[in-house]
Amino acid sequence: MHWQFSARAEQLQSSAIREILKITMRPEIISFAGGLPSPLTFPVERMRAAYDKVLSRDGKVALQYGPSDGYAPLRAWIADSLSGEGARILPEQVLMLSGSQQGLDLLGKVLVDEGSRVLVETPSYLGALQAFSLYRPEFISVETDENGLLPDAVAKVGKGARLLYSLPNFQNPTGRTMPLERRLALVEICARLGLPLVEDNPYGALSYHGEPLPRMLNMNTQGVIYMGSFSKVLTPGIRLGYVVAPEHLIRKLEQARQAADLHTSQITQMVVHEVVKDGFLDEHVPTIRTLYAAQCQCMLDALEQYFPASASWTRPQGGMFIWVTLPKHIDSMTLLDAAVEQGVAFVPGAPFYANTPETNTLRLSFVTVPPEKIREGVATLGRLIAERM
Amino acid sequence: MHWQFSARAEQLQSSAIREILKITMRPEIISFAGGLPSPLTFPVERMRAAYDKVLSRDGKVALQYGPSDGYAPLRAWIADSLSGEGARILPEQVLMLSGSQQGLDLLGKVLVDEGSRVLVETPSYLGALQAFSLYRPEFISVETDENGLLPDAVAKVGKGARLLYSLPNFQNPTGRTMPLERRLALVEICARLGLPLVEDNPYGALSYHGEPLPRMLNMNTQGVIYMGSFSKVLTPGIRLGYVVAPEHLIRKLEQARQAADLHTSQITQMVVHEVVKDGFLDEHVPTIRTLYAAQCQCMLDALEQYFPASASWTRPQGGMFIWVTLPKHIDSMTLLDAAVEQGVAFVPGAPFYANTPETNTLRLSFVTVPPEKIREGVATLGRLIAERM
Numbered sequence: 001m002h003w004q005f006s007a008r009a010e011q012l013q014s015s016a017i018r019e020i021l022k023i024t025m026r027p028e029i030i031s032f033a034g035g036l037p038s039p040l041t042f043p044v045e046r047m048r049a050a051y052d053k054v055l056s057r058d059g060k061v062a063l064q065y066g067p068s069d070g071y072a073p074l075r076a077w078i079a080d081s082l083s084g085e086g087a088r089i090l091p092e093q094v095l096m097l098s099g100s101q102q103g104l105d106l107l108g109k110v111l112v113d114e115g116s117r118v119l120v121e122t123p124s125y126l127g128a129l130q131a132f133s134l135y136r137p138e139f140i141s142v143e144t145d146e147n148g149l150l151p152d153a154v155a156k157v158g159k160g161a162r163l164l165y166s167l168p169n170f171q172n173p174t175g176r177t178m179p180l181e182r183r184l185a186l187v188e189i190c191a192r193l194g195l196p197l198v199e200d201n202p203y204g205a206l207s208y209h210g211e212p213l214p215r216m217l218n219m220n221t222q223g224v225i226y227m228g229s230f231s232k233v234l235t236p237g238i239r240l241g242y243v244v245a246p247e248h249l250i251r252k253l254e255q256a257r258q259a260a261d262l263h264t265s266q267i268t269q270m271v272v273h274e275v276v277k278d279g280f281l282d283e284h285v286p287t288i289r290t291l292y293a294a295q296c297q298c299m300l301d302a303l304e305q306y307f308p309a310s311a312s313w314t315r316p317q318g319g320m321f322i323w324v325t326l327p328k329h330i331d332s333m334t335l336l337d338a339a340v341e342q343g344v345a346f347v348p349g350a351p352f353y354a355n356t357p358e359t360n361t362l363r364l365s366f367v368t369v370p371p372e373k374i375r376e377g378v379a380t381l382g383r384l385i386a387e388r389m
Numbered sequence: 390m391h392w393q394f395s396a397r398a399e400q401l402q403s404s405a406i407r408e409i410l411k412i413t414m415r416p417e418i419i420s421f422a423g424g425l426p427s428p429l430t431f432p433v434e435r436m437r438a439a440y441d442k443v444l445s446r447d448g449k450v451a452l453q454y455g456p457s458d459g460y461a462p463l464r465a466w467i468a469d470s471l472s473g474e475g476a477r478i479l480p481e482q483v484l485m486l487s488g489s490q491q492g493l494d495l496l497g498k499v500l501v502d503e504g505s506r507v508l509v510e511t512p513s514y515l516g517a518l519q520a521f522s523l524y525r526p527e528f529i530s531v532e533t534d535e536n537g538l539l540p541d542a543v544a545k546v547g548k549g550a551r552l553l554y555s556l557p558n559f560q561n562p563t564g565r566t567m568p569l570e571r572r573l574a575l576v577e578i579c580a581r582l583g584l585p586l587v588e589d590n591p592y593g594a595l596s597y598h599g600e601p602l603p604r605m606l607n608m609n610t611q612g613v614i615y616m617g618s619f620s621k622v623l624t625p626g627i628r629l630g631y632v633v634a635p636e637h638l639i640r641k642l643e644q645a646r647q648a649a650d651l652h653t654s655q656i657t658q659m660v661v662h663e664v665v666k667d668g669f670l671d672e673h674v675p676t677i678r679t680l681y682a683a684q685c686q687c688m689l690d691a692l693e694q695y696f697p698a699s700a701s702w703t704r705p706q707g708g709m710f711i712w713v714t715l716p717k718h719i720d721s722m723t724l725l726d727a728a729v730e731q732g733v734a735f736v737p738g739a740p741f742y743a744n745t746p747e748t749n750t751l752r753l754s755f756v757t758v759p760p761e762k763i764r765e766g767v768a769t770l771g772r773l774i775a776e777r778m
Contacts, residue, residue: 006551009645047448064428
């Protein structure tokens with residue numbers, strides 16, 4: 001007997017990406033599909049030492065239930081590291097999460113009613129679309145160009161919407177970055193409309209050339225909901241992220257979070273605090289940037305060499321993804337079938353669109369596959385695309 | 390400016406228990422309020438060794454993203470340890486969670502629409518009421534007696550409801566246990582009605598006298614949704630639990646889980662598997678039982694000595710809680726105010742009722758406070774109650 005599911009569950013589909021990932025876990029596959037950070041960047045020995053130290057020193061605290069809002073010293077460290085450019089972030093504005101994806105679910109829960117208008121980039125992060133969709137909003141896919149969201153387009157449709165979801169740095173899936181003047185315009189427009197501006201920033205630290213652009217959070221701490229993560233700068237398997245927002249929202253998110261799963265693992269937070277508190281990320285993150293920048297360049301070179309002139313792609317200044325646009329008539333979903341048969345995987349672009357998909361797009365990750373395999377995989381894709389021209 | 394919250398968020402209140410816990414974190418307070426396991430029972434050194442081993446051996450896997458359904462060897466271990474009494478549980482029926490509280494949120498998300506009827510015990514676990522309430526059901530508070538749910542009462546109101554939530558072993562908050570014949574009757578009635586029967590069992594292993602009664606899961610693996618936890622038998626701060634259900638529901642819960650927070654910490658699962666795989670719990674859990682049984686007896690003796698004859702309380706055969714019923718006119722919420730002033734805390738009974746509360750009830754936890762403090766705290770409460778007679 002099958003039980004009756006809720007209406008929201010009936011419409012729920014499995015993540016296309018995670019289903020593909022299951023196939024592409026096979027080691028013989030060259031997978032550009034995953035958003036997995038390179039394990040070469042995991043500071044295993046430092047983590048091991050930190051677990052050892054925390055458990056030796058504070059084992060009974062680390063293994064006990066903890067507060068819903070998170071481990072206070074880590075919240076203070078985050079608030080401090082985000083403060084600057086004239087903005088002071090308070091620890092009370094920080095809620096620890098079991099990965100920043102959890103923040104998307106909580107924001108949907110707390111801000112979205114059935115039929116509420118939710119504004120997203122075109123295309124947008126698939127995991128955000130999935131998280132919000134459980135709360136059954138009306139998605140508004142806001143117009144973008146190569147620099148991301150068009151502020152005028154937001155101004156036109158933003159009134160009365162519940163939130164605008166943006167990924168300003170090295171966006172997933174496109175890899176593009178929003179310039180400073182556009183950030184300023186967006187913050188101004190959202191403040192004027194009373195529209196909560198979500199700034200999701202998992203990749204911000206992975207800037208290949210100099211410091212990333214200023215956070216929108218710091219331009220208006222009372223108008224922006226900022227999400228950060230340790231997944232891309234430390235390790236993802238521990239599941240640790242955070243949301244920063246005006247206190248009235250943080251308290252509500254914290255209540256929803258109590259009901260959802262009480263709190264984030266206490267030992268995880270204590271260990272990460274132990275690892276980061278003395279500036280480790282300042283020396284560690286540049287090594288990730290160097291690795292990813294080289295692999296990005298390798299893929300860009302291979303695309304230049306193997307892809308037809310009628311295809312185009314982004315040239316990211318950081319992060320983990322390149323976005324490819326093929327000639328209109330090539331459907332990347334059927335291309336994927338052929339590619340997997342040839343031992344190469346990627347994520348088709350369609351699931352990243354909240355409304356009308358551009359089916360001739362695809363996302364390539366360059367961070368987990370070594371350079372010679374990047375060249376081999378791109379060459380295979382180029383051949384398959386050429387066959388379809 | 391305050392942003393507009395969703396209707397579900399507007400009605401959301403902070404957990405009374407967690408708010409009280411904040412007050413009672415002060416070390417001078419004798420707190421019977423928390424549901425915190427005794428840190429004396431945490432196998433700190435064994436956990437430390439397991440983190441060390443997992444990170445030394447498989448660091449890069451432990452720190453990478455993992456599958457949404459969980460770490461396969463741990464799922465297999467759980468399936469194996471729950472199989473028996475003629476029932477075979479498959480690993481495919483197990484979904485790992487970041488604490489079993491997360492299962493309640495996911496069940497609400499997947500099974501409950503606004504206005505759906507959700508059946509709960511009277512009284513019931515506060516955290517379940519909170520988790521489900523976010524999905525705005527109509528709670529039906531099912532009649533109970535000293536042996537828990539009345540099967541006839543379930544039969545009367547169960548048709549068309551979305552789920553029945555039960556805690557058959559050493560229930561939170563009452564400490565009571567459902568006898569075997571009642572479990573059998575309940576399983577039979579729920580199967581007949583097509584009503585999903587949730588068996589939440591965080592305390593089952595903490596039976597003071599011999600083995601706990603058979604799980605309802607094993608009476609009908611296709612009719613019961615079972616939730617288990619490592620919080621009470623190992624440590625809570627790592628946040629690790631699981632749900633076992635028919636596969637069609639598990640797949641749907643897994644999809645919801647992907648959207649909510651991707652997956653449970655990979656390293657946590659690998660470490661717990663390392664700790665439990667060779668039978669550690671078989672030797673460890675009896676030491677927890679012995680400690681809690683002694684503290685329970687200490688509290689029962691103190692209640693006998695210090696509480697008036699017109700108060701009554703449960704005599705749990707396991708678990709962490711005693712439930713006290715005071716004379717009708719004494720409101721335990723105002724009693725709490727007076728008690729905290731005298732340095733003693735507990736949880737008033739009212740928040741555990743889905744509908745009409747019995748305001749003369751309260752929950753006492755006996756596991757985190759040492760025996761001499763149990764006597765002192767109960768004596769204080771007894772005096773305050775006597776003053777109100």
